[in-house]
Structures are given as structure tokens and as C-alpha cells.
Amino acid sequence: MTQYNWLETIDVSEEMLQRTNQRLPVIWISALDCTGCKEAFLRSVEPTTLDTILHFISLEYSELLSAASGYQAEEHKESIFQKYQGQYVLAVEGGIPQSDEYLMIAGKSVREEIIQAAKHAKAVIAFGSCSAWGGLPAAGSNPTDSVDVRSIIPEETPVALVPGCPPIPEVMIGTLLHIHFHGELPELDKKMRPKAFYQTTVHMTCHRKPFFDQKLFAQSYDDETAQKGYCLFKLGCKGPRAFNCCESMGMDRCIAAGFTCIGCSEEGFWDKGGFYPKKRK
Ligand code: SF4
Ligand code: SF4
Structure with a gap:
């Protein structure tokens, strides 16, 4: 049985819960991943992923989870960059290949995509050990020359690492909800992980x-x-x-x-x- 209380862990009062803040826009970009992190994300029970999506976050773009696909999804993503400049969270899953030939999205390398999306994001969250540390794609001889997300974005970008393979669903959601309710990243440890979960x-x-x-x-x-x-x-x-x-x-x-x-x-x-x-x- 769970001993976890998400309201206590991320310091959310009943009063804050009643406020009808605008949902936090989230853009989720997948690099070299196995989809395990997204699969995990769907399975939170405290709070449920469904409640999170209906009440607290607005998942504007995810290749796997968006209803739209192709040009429609790409156009929508571009519009979010403009409409919610400085307000959206960029979630990154997977290791990022340095060589552009390995992964293109709509004619752009995933590396360029992430760099562009990070530029106007309120914060970047690396979901999973692949985007946090390089993970599976960077293991062994690292044939795709993959790196973690911090290696490709400017040092001053607010970033949190949520490692795990996959990470715990409640930790992924808890990190997003902290930003939604408090307007900023949670307190991080020296490895940039939310202290509340990795202490x-x-x-x-x-x-x-x-x-x-x-x-x-x-x-x-x-x-x-x-x-x-x-x-x-x-x-x-x-x-x-x-x-x-x-x-x-x-x-x-x-x-x-x-x-x-x-x-x-x-x-x-x-x-x-x-x-x-x-x-x-
Ligand atoms: S961290 Fe693990 S679960 Fe997530 S994309 Fe990488 S290999 Fe898959
Ligand atoms: S080594 Fe530690 S973490 Fe592993 S089963 Fe034993 S008590 Fe648990």
C-alpha cells in the first residue's frame, strides 16, 4: 500500500488545489528512447495521470500521446512555442544523438528540435536515465554518439533530471505539478534531481x-x-x-x-x- 501523499511531498495546500490556474503547457520530445518513460508516465496513481492531464497540465505535443500526428501535430507544436513563450515545460525523453542522421522529426534533427524548444521553455525536464545521463543509447561504444540533454542546451537553462529506467510515474508527475503549483522547479540536489524524491x-x-x-x-x-x-x-x-x-x-x-x-x-x-x-x- 502506498505511503505517498503527493500534496504533502510537493507542498500543495487544499486552497491551492481549489484555484483554477491555467494548466501547465507541456511539450514532450522523444529522442532515442524505448518509449518506456512515456509508458510509465501513463501509470501514475497518486495523483492519476488522467486527473493530472484533465486538471493540471496540458500535454500539447507528444509523438505518441497526441491525438494529432504529422503536419497537424508539428504545426501545433510551433504555435505553442509562440503562444506560451517562457511558460511551457519541455520534457525530453531518450538520449540525443549528436550525429543528425540518426533521428529526424519533420525534416529537422531531434537535436535541433530540442535546442529550439528549450530556448523559450520555462524549464526543461529530462525524463529517464537516457535523457538525464545518456542511458542506453550512450552505453558501450555509443554508436550513435548520444549525449544527455544538458550537453546540448545552454548552461543557464533551468533543468531538472528525473532519472530512472523508467522513472517512477509519481515522480515525473510530481515534478511537473511542482512547477504548476509553485511556478518554478522544485529544490534540486547537486546532481540536479528533485530533492523531495532523490534524497x-x-x-x-x-x-x-x-x-x-x-x-x-x-x-x-x-x-x-x-x-x-x-x-x-x-x-x-x-x-x-x-x-x-x-x-x-x-x-x-x-x-x-x-x-x-x-x-x-x-x-x-x-x-x-x-x-x-x-x-x-
Ligand atoms: S530511460 Fe529506460 S525506459 Fe526511458 S527511454 Fe531510456 S531505456 Fe527507455
Ligand atoms: S541490499 Fe538494501 S536495498 Fe537491497 S534488498 Fe537489501 S536492504 Fe533492500
Whole structure:
């Protein structure tokens, strides 16, 4: 059961909730991505994505989620740049290829698209480890020469990183809602992540930590030690080094499902084993 209260976490009072502010315009540009971040975005329960879209944000452009497509969608995006100059949020998903041949949108490279959209945005949010750190496209030999979003936009652009592969839906929505209600980005840590969501490691709030403290470790995923819910450290759990709120929110995520934390919110996680954590001795 969730212990998460979004109103408390992003400091929204009942009175603020009653105000009928204009919804926050959002333009979502997808670079080299697997669509996982958008899939996650659709699955928030606190508040629901539906409530968020109907009441608080106006998702003006997303290749996957917009009803319009092709010229109609592109024209609409251009009109938002003008109409909401300095007021819209640019959400970026995926690593950005430096070489233009890898991804074009309506005749423009995705890199140019992002640079243009960031120019007049109120803030830029990098959704997912790919746009935050380079992620999967930048892993290994990085054949597309992909980079994170901060590498291509001016340093002074207000930007928040919301890493994870994918990020937690409530964290994506919580970050947007903070901007909607407070008019600015939430407080960030030194890695530019919203502090409210990334201030502790998964380990510090993990429900299996009492087993860790007693040195009771699962030896495999399907023996008696696993059935007893012992700590997954020996199976390669990366919770001690992963800053995220999966466990503190009390939602059923990787560790609750019986799998190790894979540290998907950390820089370079694909090069450190990705989805395949190595067992420890
Ligand atoms: S961060 Fe993960 S889920 Fe999101 S686009 Fe990259 S690979 Fe997909
Ligand atoms: S399962 Fe992972 S995060 Fe949880 S206590 Fe064990 S090592 Fe820490």
C-alpha cells in the first residue's frame, strides 16, 4: 500500500488545489528512447495521470500521446512555442544523438528540435536515465554518439533530471505539478534531481533492511531464503548506491516483487550491468 501523499511531498495546500490556474503547457520530445518513460508516465496513481492531464497540465505535443500526428501535430507544436513563450515545460525523453542522421522529426534533427524548444521553455525536464545521463543509447561504444540533454542546451537553462529506467510515474508527475503549483522547479540536489524524491538511497528505506542488518541474505531467487523475504544484497542488489524513492513511497516495485534494485536511476547503470546484476560472494 502506498505511503505517498503527493500534496504533502510537493507542498500543495487544499486552497491551492481549489484555484483554477491555467494548466501547465507541456511539450514532450522523444529522442532515442524505448518509449518506456512515456509508458510509465501513463501509470501514475497518486495523483492519476488522467486527473493530472484533465486538471493540471496540458500535454500539447507528444509523438505518441497526441491525438494529432504529422503536419497537424508539428504545426501545433510551433504555435505553442509562440503562444506560451517562457511558460511551457519541455520534457525530453531518450538520449540525443549528436550525429543528425540518426533521428529526424519533420525534416529537422531531434537535436535541433530540442535546442529550439528549450530556448523559450520555462524549464526543461529530462525524463529517464537516457535523457538525464545518456542511458542506453550512450552505453558501450555509443554508436550513435548520444549525449544527455544538458550537453546540448545552454548552461543557464533551468533543468531538472528525473532519472530512472523508467522513472517512477509519481515522480515525473510530481515534478511537473511542482512547477504548476509553485511556478518554478522544485529544490534540486547537486546532481540536479528533485530533492523531495532523490534524497536517500533505496537501501535506507527498504522494507528488507531489517534482514540486511541481521545479515540474513537470500541466496537465490527461488529458495527458502527468498521465500522468507531476506535481503537481496548477495544477489547483486544496488539499493545501497541508488538514490530513488521506490521504497520510501511504499509502492510495490522491484524489491517488493522479489527482484534486486538494479540502480536504474544512477549514472552509467547500463554499463554497470543494466538489468542483469551480478551476484556477490
Ligand atoms: S530511460 Fe529506460 S525506459 Fe526511458 S527511454 Fe531510456 S531505456 Fe527507455
Ligand atoms: S534488498 Fe537491497 S536495498 Fe533492500 S536492504 Fe537489501 S541490499 Fe538494501
